[in-house]
Each structure stands twice: as C-alpha cells, then as structure tokens.
Amino acid sequence: xxxxIAHNVHVALGxxxxxxxxxxxxxxxxxxxxxxxxxxxxxGIITDNMVAEAQLPRLLASLDAAGLxxxxxxxxxxxxxxxxxxxxxxxxxxxxxxxxxxxxxxxxGGGVIGDLAGFAASIARRGMDxxxxxxxxxxxxxxxxxxxxxxxxxxxxxxxxxxHQPRLVLADLSTLDTLSPRQFAAGYAxxxxxxxxxxxxxxxxxxxHQAEIFAGGPARGEAIARCCRHKARVVIEDEKxxxxxxxxxxxxxxGHALEKDTGYSDRLLHGEGVAIGMVLxxxxxxxxxxxxxxxxxxxxxxxxxxxxxxxxxxxPGALGSTETLMAAIAQDKKVARGALTFILTRGIGQAxxxxxxxxxxxxxxxxxxxxSA
Amino acid sequence: xxxxIAHNVHVALGxxxxxxxxxxxxxxxxxxxxxxxxxxxxxGIITDNMVAEAQLPRLLASLDAAGLxxxxxxxxxxxxxxxxxxxxxxxxxxxxxxxxxxxxxxxxGGGVIGDLAGFAASIARRGMDxxxxxxxxxxxxxxxxxxxxxxxxxxxxxxxxxxHQPRLVLADLSTLDTLSPRQFAAGYAxxxxxxxxxxxxxxxxxxxHQAEIFAGGPARGEAIARCCRHKARVVIEDEKxxxxxxxxxxxxxxGHALEKDTGYSDRLLHGEGVAIGMVLxxxxxxxxxxxxxxxxxxxxxxxxxxxxxxxxxxxPGALGSTETLMAAIAQDKKVARGALTFILTRGIGQAxxxxxxxxxxxxxxxxxxxxSA
Ligand SMILES: NC(=O)c1ccc[n+]([C@@H]2O[C@H](COP(=O)([O-])OP(=O)(O)OC[C@H]3O[C@@H](n4cnc5c(N)ncnc54)[C@H](O)[C@@H]3O)[C@@H](O)[C@H]2O)c1
Ligand SMILES: NC(=O)c1ccc[n+]([C@@H]2O[C@H](COP(=O)([O-])OP(=O)(O)OC[C@H]3O[C@@H](n4cnc5c(N)ncnc54)[C@H](O)[C@@H]3O)[C@@H](O)[C@H]2O)c1
Ligand SMILES: [Zn+2]
Ligand SMILES: [Zn+2]
Numbered sequence: 005x006x007x008x009i010a011h012n013v014h015v016a017l018g019x020x021x022x023x024x025x026x027x028x029x030x031x032x033x034x035x036x037x038x039x040x041x042x043x044x045x046x047x048g049i050i051t052d053n054m055v056a057e058a059q060l061p062r063l064l065a066s067l068d069a070a071g072l073x074x075x076x077x078x079x080x081x082x083x084x085x086x087x088x089x090x091x092x093x094x095x096x097x098x099x100x101x102x103x104x105x106x107x108x109x110x111x112x113g114g115g116v117i118g119d120l121a122g123f124a125a126s127i128a129r130r131g132m133d134x135x136x137x138x139x140x141x142x143x144x145x146x147x148x149x150x151x152x153x154x155x156x157x158x159x160x161x162x163x164x165x166x167x168h169q170p171r172l173v174l175a176d177l178s179t180l181d182t183l184s185p186r187q188f189a190a191g192y193a194x195x196x197x198x199x200x201x202x203x204x205x206x207x208x209x210x211x212x213h214q215a216e217i218f219a220g221g222p223a224r225g226e227a228i229a230r231c232c233r234h235k236a237r238v239v240i241e242d243e244k245x246x247x248x249x250x251x252x253x254x255x256x257x258x259g260h261a262l263e264k265d266t267g268y269s270d271r272l273l274h275g276e277g278v279a280i281g282m283v284l285x286x287x288x289x290x291x292x293x294x295x296x297x298x299x300x301x302x303x304x305x306x307x308x309x310x311x312x313x314x315x316x317x318x319x320p321g322a323l324g325s326t327e328t329l330m331a332a333i334a335q336d337k338k339v340a341r342g343a344l345t346f347i348l349t350r351g352i353g354q355a356x357x358x359x360x361x362x363x364x365x366x367x368x369x370x371x372x373x374x375x376s377a
Numbered sequence: 378x379x380x381x382i383a384h385n386v387h388v389a390l391g392x393x394x395x396x397x398x399x400x401x402x403x404x405x406x407x408x409x410x411x412x413x414x415x416x417x418x419x420x421g422i423i424t425d426n427m428v429a430e431a432q433l434p435r436l437l438a439s440l441d442a443a444g445l446x447x448x449x450x451x452x453x454x455x456x457x458x459x460x461x462x463x464x465x466x467x468x469x470x471x472x473x474x475x476x477x478x479x480x481x482x483x484x485x486g487g488g489v490i491g492d493l494a495g496f497a498a499s500i501a502r503r504g505m506d507x508x509x510x511x512x513x514x515x516x517x518x519x520x521x522x523x524x525x526x527x528x529x530x531x532x533x534x535x536x537x538x539x540x541h542q543p544r545l546v547l548a549d550l551s552t553l554d555t556l557s558p559r560q561f562a563a564g565y566a567x568x569x570x571x572x573x574x575x576x577x578x579x580x581x582x583x584x585x586h587q588a589e590i591f592a593g594g595p596a597r598g599e600a601i602a603r604c605c606r607h608k609a610r611v612v613i614e615d616e617k618x619x620x621x622x623x624x625x626x627x628x629x630x631x632g633h634a635l636e637k638d639t640g641y642s643d644r645l646l647h648g649e650g651v652a653i654g655m656v657l658x659x660x661x662x663x664x665x666x667x668x669x670x671x672x673x674x675x676x677x678x679x680x681x682x683x684x685x686x687x688x689x690x691x692x693p694g695a696l697g698s699t700e701t702l703m704a705a706i707a708q709d710k711k712v713a714r715g716a717l718t719f720i721l722t723r724g725i726g727q728a729x730x731x732x733x734x735x736x737x738x739x740x741x742x743x744x745x746x747x748x749s750a
Binding site: 088091092095099100123126127128129130131152154157158159160162163164165166167244335 | 461464465468469472473475496499500501502503504525527530531532533535536537538539540617
C-alpha cells in the first residue's frame, strides 16, 4: 500500500531544507518512507509514555516491516519533562544505543517530545539528524516545524536550547484520534494564531470550518497544511528569530508568564495560555487605541466555542500577584536591554512587533483584567 | 598603558570570524580591549576555583577599571566538571545573572572551562556570544580555538556538545606562570602534535627550543602562535570536522581510551594521554610498515624530555584489560559504521586519516605494548 500523503509542504532552507508530509495513517508507512529517503540508517525513537501507549506500536510495526533497526527511549509525559534531567536521559539513551553521527533520532509525540528530542539530537555527538513525527495538533501546526528546540529553566520557558532543523516532518492525522479533546483545543489556539498574525481570510475560514476541523473532516488536514505553509514561510525568512519570526509569539509573552505562574501544570496548558494571551494582546492593543475592540470580542468568542479559556478568571486556582507576572514577563527571553518587547496588533490579521512597550501600562492593564472576573 | 599584543592570529570564518590575541599580561588589558570591541555588553565569567584564585582578580580589576558590568560563576576544577550537572549550573547561572542574548560569556580557564562555558553559551537563550580566555598551555594552543565545545558522557569523552565559535580569544602568556609544571608539560604534548601532523620543520624547531619554551622565553609565545595558526587553518578548511580536521585527533583515540580507563582522574591528564597516544599511533604505524620505527623513538625521547609519559607502563596503577580499552576505542565518537577510524602516519609530519583499521591488529598491538613495560 502506498502512503497517503495529502499535503507536502517544503521548507526551503538551502542545505537544511526538508519536507513536511501530512496525511492519514502515515505512521503505518513510516518504515518505507524512511527506508527510501534515508537508506542505511539506524533509528532512536524518543517518545513519552502516553504516546508510547497510543501510537508507538504502529511506528514500530512499520519500521520492523521495512527491516529498520531501532531503539526506544520512553520519557514521562508532561511539560516538566523539558528539563535538564530528562535531557540527560535522552542524550545518554542515544549514546547507549550506540547511534552514530549519520543515524537518526525520531521525536514521536507532542511539542514537549519534539522540543526535547530535537535538542538532544542537536547536542548528542555535537549534532545528529532527527525527524519530527508530531502527534498533537499543536506539534503538527507549530512546534515540529522550524527547528526551535529546547528545554525550560526555572528562570523561564524554553530558555535553553538550540536551533536545529529536522530532516523530515511526518504528520499523521490519524494520531490526533487518540489525543484528548482538551489537548486538541489547546493546539487549536495556535491554529487561530496564524490567522490573527497576518491572515484575516484564514481566520474567517476557521470561523466557518471550526466544527469540521474538530470533527475530523478534510478541513482538518487543510487547516494543518495551511498553518505549516505559513510557519515555513516565516522560518525561511527568519530562521534564527532575529526579526519577523517573533510574530509567531503573538499571545506568548502573556501566555508564558501565566504558564510559569501555574507551574507549567495541568492548570493551564501551553495552548490555553496562548489563547488567553492572544485575547490579552488584542485587548491591550485596543486599550492603547491601536486595534478595534470588537475584534477582541470576536476572537474571544471563537476561542470560547473551541472550549478554550479566554480570561484570567478561567484559570482554576489563585494566580500570583501582578508583580510576579510582570517579573515573569521581564525574564521572558524576548527582552532586549530592559525594554519590553510585545507582539501588538492593529486588528485581526495585523499583528506587529513593538519593542518599546511601557511596563507600567502592561501592569495596569493586567491589574484591571484580574479584577474583571 | 597599551596592551602588548605580540601575535594576532585571524580565524577567517566568514560571519563567524574572530581574532586570537596572544601576548603578555593581556588580562590586565581585557577591560579596554572588550570595551572597544564589544561596546555596551555585560559579562558573565565562568571559571574554576583554581583559576579563580590565581587569575580572576586581575580580570575583574581590569573589567572594573573599564566600567564593565560582570558576574562570576565558579565551578570546581577538574575534568569531572565537564558533566551535565555542572553544565546546568553554568547555564542557570547565566540566566540568573539576567544576561541577555547580546551579552557575553567569558570562559576563563583551561580546556575544561573553555569546553563547558562555550557549550553553556551555545545553549543559553539558544545561543549567546562568548570569549575564550585560555589560561593553560593546552587551552592556548588547542581547545580555545575552533569552536568545539562540550561535556563528557559515561559513554565517552566529549560525546555531548555543540560547534560554537568564540567571538574572540585572549591568550595571556603570563597566566601560564601559575600553571603547574605537570599541566604545562601536558599542554606541550598538543604543541608537539602540530609538528607530528604535517609540519616536520616545526617539530625540529621544537627540539631546538624546548628548553626556552619551558623557561618562558620568547619562543613560548612564538610556539603558541604557530600552533594557533596551524589550528586556525585546519578549522577554516573543515569547521565541522567532516574531513581533514580529524587529523588533530592524532594520538587521541588511544589517549581517550586511556583517559576513560583511568577515570578521567589525576592518574592521567588529557595531554599525557595524548603523549602516550601519539607514541602508540607512531608505533602502530611502524608495526604496519607505514612509518620508520626510528621516528617513534625520536618522538618518544622528545616527549620524555618534557617530563611526559610515553608508554602504558608510565601510567600509575593497573590498567583495564585490552578488551576494555578496545571497547572504549570503539565507542569513541570518531567511529563510522563499525569500522575503526585512526590517525596513522608515514613518519614525523606525515599523519593521515585511515578509516579502515583492523580492530584485531590494534588489539594485538595493545596487548604487546602492555607486556613491554
Ligand atoms: N519549538 C517550537 O517552535 C514550539 C512551538 C510551540 C510550542 N512549543 C512547545 O510545545 C510544547 C507543547 O506541546 P504539546 O501541546 O504538544 O504538549 P505535549 O507534548 O505535552 O502533549 C500534550 C499531551 O498529549 C499527549 N499526547 C500527544 N500526542 C498524543 C496522541 N496522539 N495520543 C494521545 N496522547 C497524546 C502527550 O503525552 C501529553 O500528555 C510546549 O513545551 C511548548 O513550549 C514549541
Ligand atoms: N575543544 C577542543 O577543541 C579541545 C581540544 C583539546 C582539548 N580539549 C579539552 O580540554 C580539556 C583539557 O584542558 P586543560 O588541560 O586545560 O585542563 P583543565 O581546564 O582541567 O586545566 C588543568 C588544571 O590547571 C588549572 N589551571 C588552568 N589554568 C591555570 C592557571 N593559569 N593557573 C593555575 N592553574 C590553572 C585548572 O584549574 C585545572 O586544575 C579536556 O577536557 C579536553 O577534552 C578540548
Ligand atoms: Zn506556542
Ligand atoms: Zn587534545
């Protein structure tokens, strides 16, 4: 049986170029796809225990059928796996499996596994090739593309890592069937993000196709491919995030601060923080008189329909003080010389980078948003 | 007072190009050199406790005099500092000091600190600039140049790391005055290495100037500059060690196996392992009929005069079995698809890369060398 590749998005990065293959049941064809593209390699699969249970058997069967040699490293599921301790486990696992420089690391899982395994590959033997096999919606539309890899620090999210592009991204749509609805919704926040940044038409399309995307119709693959094309374009333009790539952080400065405050726990998933963060970024831009305030309402309604939190009060449990949140914002890595850098917007599809945001205004805005529960 | 830069070696790596400044008491001028070359930066100094005692005050005084802001991270001295645990300390220290992407990490110390701090800089905030201030002879002639950074694994030396070029190398000759004679001799093994690889004339020059180099005359700076020029040339040609750069590993495959076997301890310093390894590489090449055996004797005599060990029996304590050594050799990262890669030689100044070395022949040779105490 031939692989059903519905979409192939090429990331044209010169000698680091690669394809993003999107389609149904691609994991079942992984063995033959890899055997053809990377003859003679051995594979080290890094995954987490939940994905191992739900999806690993299919991948192993397919590698075995193609006669490919492999070993597995299974880490605990969850954001706290993006730590030094688990990075060490992953790297030492790669070395223990005697994988050589020409062999391949496979990241099978969500963004946590993709970020961690990609980083592990980048430092094992001073750089090994790796393949992303994203299994969460968030990973398929965002984290598996673009080569940002890394782990978290007590000082903030993703503060430690490397730029390391994968050699191939294999997004199997059918893996999303075993993803929890809450995780699917969280990933959907990143889908919406692409529309909000600079593609108003995509946002309107999402408003029309939201139900089909959640139900798993063809619009799902279509939405994922559009997100990958968008991200690929940005990454090609600005691989190392020196400029325009920062737009992809729309909603993330607020989001990261909230994630930190809730201890990177089940209280708030990354995409949920981004959902609230995007509403905050639009609300703050409206407050500054930059954007129409009805856009904030429209975005908020769309995210709510997807089952996402949209205001601070949606977060269960007590939040830290505004000062604590501001400190987290200041430590976020997108800080240059003390001035706060934010992604602000002039409305849906009109985000921009503002390097000189007044901390006091942000703080006052947050104070108010906490009150308005 | 103007800095006394005796030699300036340029490493022409395009947008990653940098200078190696060599001279007396350069640390006392570091503040003004940095203020001129990197205006407006802040500095995070990583060093070890021995270098902190011997050299850090001079650097701090000079930074203070130039009004440069700095913070310090002091790690324990010794090879075992090249570990995940200390890497974490270094990276978290950089983040705790709130150094930003545009700031600079300074590696003040020997090869251990240079490798570790350079690696920490490469992964903190996904890549910060750093400066090498090598204080051991080994670091001044070898490890501070070329951008190989990293830590050790239980599976072998330097198996985890990154290619990350420094922005500047500042080699202060006067720092060598506080280096122990044993460490100086160990570094000298790497000096000799450059002659053995492809510069017979340099080896002969070393035979003539050995006493002056050890005594600290002008030949010392001259020798260091020649080594840096040699290494710079190789690095420019093959930055990522895909080819000719591997020649710099002359003596290192044996050396690394011996270091591993002695637990990276005081029993055998890196340069001492390299000294024995170079003699073994020449001896093995002679055994294969590739090189004249009198060269082995000549090299061995020169290294012995420098106070270096040259045979296995010079290593205090019992060595592991030949099988253990062979396993370490096979796990060394310069292994491709099971075939052993060695740097062999046709004589002094005539080293070459051989990718198809017969493991059984190496094993038999080692067995014999163990007997010939
Ligand atoms: N590198 C980047 O450019 C980038 C971009 C965005 C986000 N991220 C990172 O991505 C991470 C979030 O990714 P995520 O939301 O995928 O989190 P995740 O990897 O933790 O996955 C979410 C949960 O779903 C489970 N899961 C994943 N796929 C599954 C499947 N098919 N079936 C059953 N369970 C499955 C996982 O085990 C986990 O428990 C964050 O750490 C974030 O920083 C990185
Ligand atoms: N990156 C590369 O290309 C490369 C090349 C060769 C070696 N290396 C690495 O370099 C390391 C060995 O370097 P090293 O021999 O410099 O070891 P080192 O850094 O451990 O220094 C040796 C000892 O001397 C002390 N010391 C250093 N400078 C001093 C000074 N001026 N005064 C007093 N004490 C001083 C240190 O505290 C240490 O105890 C190994 O880990 C090896 O793998 C790396
Ligand atoms: Zn995100
Ligand atoms: Zn060496």
